[in-house]
Amino acid sequence: MPYSKYYQTHLSSAEEAVLEQEDIKKLVSVVEESLEQIAKLTKLPVQEVLHIVEEVDVAQLTHAMQEAIKKISHATDLHRADIISIFKEDRNATIANVVQRLREESHIHRARI
Secondary structure, X not given: OOOOOHHHOOOOHHHHHHHHHHHHHHHHHHHHHHHHHHHHHHOOOHHHHXXXXXXXXXXXXXXXXXXXXXXXXXXXXXXXXXXXHHHHHOOOXXXXXXXXXXXXXXXXXXXXX
């Protein structure tokens, strides 16, 4: 189930702002949870996991990364390539920066549908 519900109703701007903050919290949770398993396996910080997404070649790590991307894709309606591109944009990006970019791209993608 995608993380956002407020696109489907007509709410006041204050209600939309509250729901947007809830959406951000949910997406942060999805991204962090999705990448934590990889971080545990590699003994790298979650921040660094974002940048090894295409360099992982151990079967267990590959599977974990695929599952992480699948969860994020499900939450954002973005394709794998879009997610990887966002992960690789800025090596110094924080989880919050990445979540913001995922949300921006998700909004753009959903507007096209």
